[in-house]
Amino acid sequence: MRKTTRFGASVLIAAALAGQAFAQDVAREDTVIFDLDRTIKDPENFNWFTPGTKRMHGAHQAMWEPLFILNYATGELDPWLGESITANDANDQFTMKIRGGVEWSDGEVFDADDVVFTVNMALTNEEISSREAATVRAQVASVEKVDDLTVVFNLTAPNPRFAVENFGVRIFGSFLIMPEHIWAGQDPATFANASPIGTGPYTFTSSATNRAIWDRNDNWWGAKAGFKELPEPKRLIWLETGGEESRAQLMVSNQLDAAQNVSLGTFEAIQAQNPKVIAWYEDFPYAVADPCSRQLEINTTIAPWDNVNMRKAVAAIIDRSQIVNVALEGSTVASDTMFAQFGSMAPFIDAVKDAGYALPPNGDPAAGQALIEAEGYAKGSDGIYEKDGEDLSVAIHVNSASTEYTKTIDVIVEQLNRAGIAAKAVPVENGVFWGEVLPFGTYEMTYSWLSCGSVNEPWASMGRYTVKDVVPVGERSPGFNNTSRWNTEGAAAYSAIVDEMGTKSLGDPSVPGLVAEAYQYLDAEVPFIPLVQSAKLLPMNTTYWEGWPTADNYYNHPFFWWNHTHQIIHNLTKAN
C-alpha cells in the first residue's frame, strides 16, 4: 500500500517537473521543496494587491523582500530592505531609512521612489483589496520622499504600531514594494504582472496550478552589497501536495523538505519511517505555537444567529477541551480569551480573566439548551429543537485544506447535534473559502482565525471587530475585518474603547484596563466564539538541508508560507 502511494507521490513530483527542460539542470540536493496547501488558481498573475494565491507560492518568500521582519524570538524588527524606521513624539509621522545598494533583479536601483510610488498606488486605488494595502490606505494620509534613501509617512491618526503593522511581517505578509519602472502607468486593480521581478535572491522561473519554481539570481544585490551571502539552495519549489497522506509519504521518501501542518499521529509515523524529519520541538508536543488562535466565526446578520442569546447558547454548548483531545490529539490547549496565549500577551489576557470574562474549557450544554428554550424552541422527537415547525439548524463552512479544520468542525458539529442543534459541516476548497465565503459573509458560521493579529499588544486583534469595517453581506469585508458584521450599540461602544486604545503607545499602563473594558462587549454579545490555541506541527526534512528554525535554533518562527521565509532560506545549509 505504501509503495503505491509512494509511487503516486513520485508521479506527482515527476509530473510537476515534467515539461521543464531545465529541470535536470539543478540537482535534488541543490533544491528545496516546500509544501503548498492550496491550488494556484491563476499561476500567471503576480498582482498581490488582488485576492488569490499571489504570494505564498514563493513570491514573497523568495522574490519580494519585506522592508523589516518582526523577529518572534527577540520581539525586535530585523531590518531588511529598510534600515530603520522612527516615529515622531506624537506617533503620527514616521521616517524610514532604506538600505543603499538594493537592486531589482533586472538591474534597476531600488530606492525611495519605488516606496513612494507603491504606497501612493495603495492610497489612490480604492479597488485594490489585499489586507496590507487596505491597512496602509486606512492609516496613511500622505507619503513623501526626502532623499533617495529616506521616506516620510504622515498618518491619519497617531499609531505607535505603524511600522510593525505594515512593514514588519507581523502576521503572514507585509506591504510589499513594487518596481515603479514596471508598474507605472498600469492599473493596479487589473495589472497581471505576469513577468514579476523583485529584489530577492531568487527569480521567477515557471509556475502552474500545482507548483511554482524559483531559481537563484547569482547577481543578487545583497551579496554584492555585503548584506548577506548568497543563499545555498540553487532552486526553490513550492509544490501542492494535496492532503496529509501524500504530504507524509513525500516527506518519508525525501521528496519534500518542509511540509504544512500534519496531525500528531501522522508526524510520529513519518518520524518512525524517516528519522531525518524533525519539528519545532524534539519531543511531544512537537508543534510550534501559532499566533492565530482558532475561533468559530458567526455571521451576526443571519437569523437566528442575529440573536445574542442564540449565539451565547452555541458558545455554552461548545466543549473546548474535547476539541483539544479529540480533534487535535492533545497537542494544544483551549483558549481562555480571543488572544494568542504568548507570554507577551499575558498582561492583557490576565486583565480579561480578572474581569471575569475567561472562557471555560468545558461545555455546559444544559445552560445552552436553557437559552435556546427561552427563545421559544422545543425539542422535537428527533432530539432537534424546533420553532414554528422549523428545525434549528446551522451550516458551518469549513476550509477542506487541512484535517485540523475538518476534524475540529466534526467535533463541533457533533457537540451541537447532541445538544439539539442540527449542525452540518460544509467543506469548501481553500480558494473558495478565502476568496468567496469569508470576505463576503456568505456563511452562517465558519471555522477560522480572523481575530489573529496581536502578538505583543492587544489592538491588532481587537481592532479587527470595530464598526467602521462593517459592510453589508455580499460586499467584501476590508482586510477580513469584522466579517461577523457586528454592528450593535455594544459594538459601537466597543469600537470607541478600541480606538482610544489604538492611540496609546506600547507598554502604556492604561491599556490592560481598556482591554478588559472593551472585552465586556465581546463577552456580552459573542460576535465570534474563541475555541482553541493553534499549534502547527510542521515536519522539516534534514536529509538535504539543515538549519531549519526549531526551539533550539530559534532565529524566527518556522511558518514558511510567510514573508519572513527569506530568513529561513538564508539559514539553510547543505546537509553532509
Add this chain to the structure above:
Amino acid sequence: MTSQESMPTARAERRQAKRLRRFDNPWMNPKLFWGAGLLLGIIALGLIGRFLWNLDLVFTGSTPLKLPPLGFENLRKQPGVLDYPLGTDGGGRDMLALIIIGAPNTLFVGLLASLIGMSIGITLGFTAGFVGGRTDDVIRVLADVMITIPPLLILVVFQSAYGDVSLTIMALLIAGFVWQSPTRLIRAQVLSMKQSGYVQMAQLSGASTFHIMFREMLPNLVPYLFGSFIASVTTSIVTAVGLEVLGLGPQRIPTLGRTIYEAINAGALIQNLWWWWGIPTLLLATMFIGLLLINLGLDEVSNPRLRKLS
C-alpha cells in the same frame, strides 16, 4: 452376490434421484445459498448488533483515539481492549459500532436505489416492448442516452453543489441512473415473448394490455428480473461508496464508504491504522462477493445450460 450387486445400483439411483430433485428446483443451488448467506450475515450483524452493542460509541469523541483491535498493538504500543474489540478510529469512534450501523446503511442505499430503478425499468421496458411505435422510440433513445452517461460524474457535481443529503435522497439520486439497463433487457425479452403463443392467445381472448404485461408475461421474466436486480444493487453500492469515499455522502450517518474516506483523509495509511480502512473494505468485499454469488446462482436458474450435472 445379488444383494452385493444391487447395493451400488440402489446408491446410484438415489444419487441420480437427488440430482434430479436438484434439477427440479434450480433455486436450490449452492452459489445462491452462499451469496444469500453472506448478505444475510451482514444484515444480521446490523440487526443483532443493535441490541447487543452500545451504538452511542458511533459518535465522534466517544472513545479513546486510534486503539487497535483486540490482540494487536498500534504505533504507540497501546494494546487493543475488550471495550472496543475492533479498535477505534482517529475521531474517537468505535469500529464495531461503526460497522453495525454503517454496513446495513450501505446495503440499504444499494437495495433502495435498485428497487426504485428496477420499478422504473420494468414499467418502461414493458411499455416500450409491448406498446411499440413512438413510445418505444422515445424510451429506447432515452435509455440509450442515459447508458452512456457515467452516473458518478453527475452525482459528484450534484452532491458538491447541494452538500449533505440523507441516505434516502442519495438512493433516489442513484436510482435515476440504474433504470436504463433493466429497461433495455426487459424490452428485448418482451419483444421476443410477444410473438409466443400464449401471449397471442391472451390477446385474442381480449385480455387487457396491463393483464398481459403483468399477469401473463412478468412471471416468466422473474429470473431475469432478479439477475438484473442484483446487478443494479451492485452498481448502486459501487456508486454510493464512490461518492462516500470522495467525502460526498451523508455526513453524520455512518457508512462504510465514509469511514474509508475519513481514514484516508486523516492519514490512516501512513499511521498504520489498518483496521480503520481495512475492516470496512473487508465488509464491502464480502458484500460484493455475496452479490456476485447470488448473481451467478440466478444465472443458473434462468439459464439451464449453466447447471452442472454432478
